Amino acid sequence: MKHLDEYRNAEFCQDLSREIARVAGRREIALMEVCGTHTMAIFQHGIKDFLPPNVNLLSGPGCPVCVTPNAYLDRAVAYSRQDDVLLATFGDMLRVPGSSSSLIEERGRGADVRMVYSPADALELAKSYVHKKVVFLGIGFETTSPSVAAAIVDAHEQGVKNFFVLVGHKILPPALKVLVDDDQLRLHGLICPGHVSAITGCGIYEFLARDHGIACVVSGFEPTDILQSVLMLITQIVQEHIRVQNQYRRVVPDEGNPRARELVEEVFQPKESPWRGLGNIPDSGLVMRSSYMDHDAEANITAQVERTVEHAGCICGLILRGLKTPRDCSLFARSCTPEHPVGACMVSSEGTCAAHFRYGRFSNSA
Amino acid sequence: MCISVPMKVLEIKGQRGIADIGGMSREIDLRLLSQVKVGDYVIVHAGFALQRLDQNEAEETLSLLREVLAHEAPG
Numbered sequence: 359m360k361h362l363d364e365y366r367n368a369e370f371c372q373d374l375s376r377e378i379a380r381v382a383g384r385r386e387i388a389l390m391e392v393c394g395t396h397t398m399a400i401f402q403h404g405i406k407d408f409l410p411p412n413v414n415l416l417s418g419p420g421c422p423v424c425v426t427p428n429a430y431l432d433r434a435v436a437y438s439r440q441d442d443v444l445l446a447t448f449g450d451m452l453r454v455p456g457s458s459s460s461l462i463e464e465r466g467r468g469a470d471v472r473m474v475y476s477p478a479d480a481l482e483l484a485k486s487y488v489h490k491k492v493v494f495l496g497i498g499f500e501t502t503s504p505s506v507a508a509a510i511v512d513a514h515e516q517g518v519k520n521f522f523v524l525v526g527h528k529i530l531p532p533a534l535k536v537l538v539d540d541d542q543l544r545l546h547g548l549i550c551p552g553h554v555s556a557i558t559g560c561g562i563y564e565f566l567a568r569d570h571g572i573a574c575v576v577s578g579f580e581p582t583d584i585l586q587s588v589l590m591l592i593t594q595i596v597q598e599h600i601r602v603q604n605q606y607r608r609v610v611p612d613e614g615n616p617r618a619r620e621l622v623e624e625v626f627q628p629k630e631s632p633w634r635g636l637g638n639i640p641d642s643g644l645v646m647r648s649s650y651m652d653h654d655a656e657a658n659i660t661a662q663v664e665r666t667v668e669h670a671g672c673i674c675g676l677i678l679r680g681l682k683t684p685r686d687c688s689l690f691a692r693s694c695t696p697e698h699p700v701g702a703c704m705v706s707s708e709g710t711c712a713a714h715f716r717y718g719r720f721s722n723s724a
Numbered sequence: 725m726c727i728s729v730p731m732k733v734l735e736i737k738g739q740r741g742i743a744d745i746g747g748m749s750r751e752i753d754l755r756l757l758s759q760v761k762v763g764d765y766v767i768v769h770a771g772f773a774l775q776r777l778d779q780n781e782a783e784e785t786l787s788l789l790r791e792v793l794a795h796e797a798p799g
């Protein structure tokens with residue numbers, strides 16, 4: 359692909375770093391990224407080393423695996439224990455600890471749990487294993503819900519009656535509202551998630567700039583993308599000209615992808631939804647519309663779900679709200695590691711704890 | 725899990741396509757996009773192409789960047 363080298367050009371990064379320091383001056387500026395892929399990229403490329411100490415980058419609730427609450431996992435575990443169920447999931451969910459077990463532990467005990475790359479693969483499984491109820495774990499933000507909606511429409515049209523989705527999809531803007539309403543978190547700007555925006559468009563952030571004075575820049579994922587976005591945010595803040603800008607024009611048209619949104623609309627409708635760390639948020643999740651209810655796991659498959667307990671000592675919730683960092687957790691790198699995760703934020707490679715564990719110790723600013 | 729990667733479209737058959745990622749080819753679903761052509765780069769997530777990658781905009785973003793950095797005070 360053309361240009362990719364330039365988006366990783368170390369000299370550009372150094373130049374951007376100097377420019378960021380110059381524009382920021384001595385101002386204390388707090389920025390947050392709300393996309394797991396940004397979190398990962400920021401650590402991987404050591405982006406924090408390019409920023410002056412007065413520009414603080416926080417991680418928000420951008421990892422879909424991390425914000426999925428224990429109760430959802432417990433239900434998935436309960437399904438996996440049923441002999442007639444084949445559970446299909448994105449790989450990240452396998453090791454997330456629920457209240458007392460995880461899907462990988464259940465697989466060790468004989469449960470039929472399969473990792474899939476796409477919801478379309480889960481639908482194929484349903485066609486091959488006609489005597490099983492194939493339950494796909496539908497989690498993820500606006501980026502993922504269109505592909506799950508597509509698989510549900512296909513199942514419906516093709517009459518694949520044994521394909522079910524345990525719907526745990528989330529909608530980002532209501533959660534962002536909760537974050538910026540939190541007085542403990544004084545945020546100046548938001549690095550907006552590029553691939554969520556590829557679907558939603560840039561309009562969903564308008565209320566943050568207009569009503570909350572939060573600078574917003576939709577950003578790509580290469581090092582120069584992130585640094586350029588930081589520079590754009592800081593410039594907005596210093597010039598007191600707060601608005602929504604789009605740094606990632608090569609992938610995000612301002613209007614997003616209306617066709618994908620129509621498909622999601624067709625299958626799902628918004629509803630209150632529970633987030634780890636943020637609690638129940640109105641209209642922040644999706645549920646199946648009645649016309650597709652035949653493919654809804656909860657509506658069609660009963661399960662003995664255990665009582666949900668949270669992990670003692672895990673402060674994932676506060677980390678997802680940007681109020682604490684993994685270093686504040688007494689379990690971090692001691693009893694909680696990627697091999698033996700205590701909380702969800704240590705499991706997914708996009709989780710803040712996992713990113714700190716993997717890259718943080720080699721970076722002086724972590 | 726939110727990983728979305730650019731892939732080059734090699735073949736199109738209706739709403740399905742074959743795309744290349746680092747020398748490996750994968751089947752992808754193209755129904756979320758209109759007007760994809762062979763040779764385009766698309767951003768693929770969970771087997772579905774979400775957007776085209778616009779090469780002109782990619783160049784434009786870089787020239788904006790070069791412009792900003794050219795104005796930067798030396799040192």
Ligand code: SF4
Pocket residue numbers: 671672673674677684687688689690691694695699700701702703704711
């Ligand atoms: S380090 Fe582990 S226990 Fe601590 S907050 Fe992160 S995931 Fe939870």
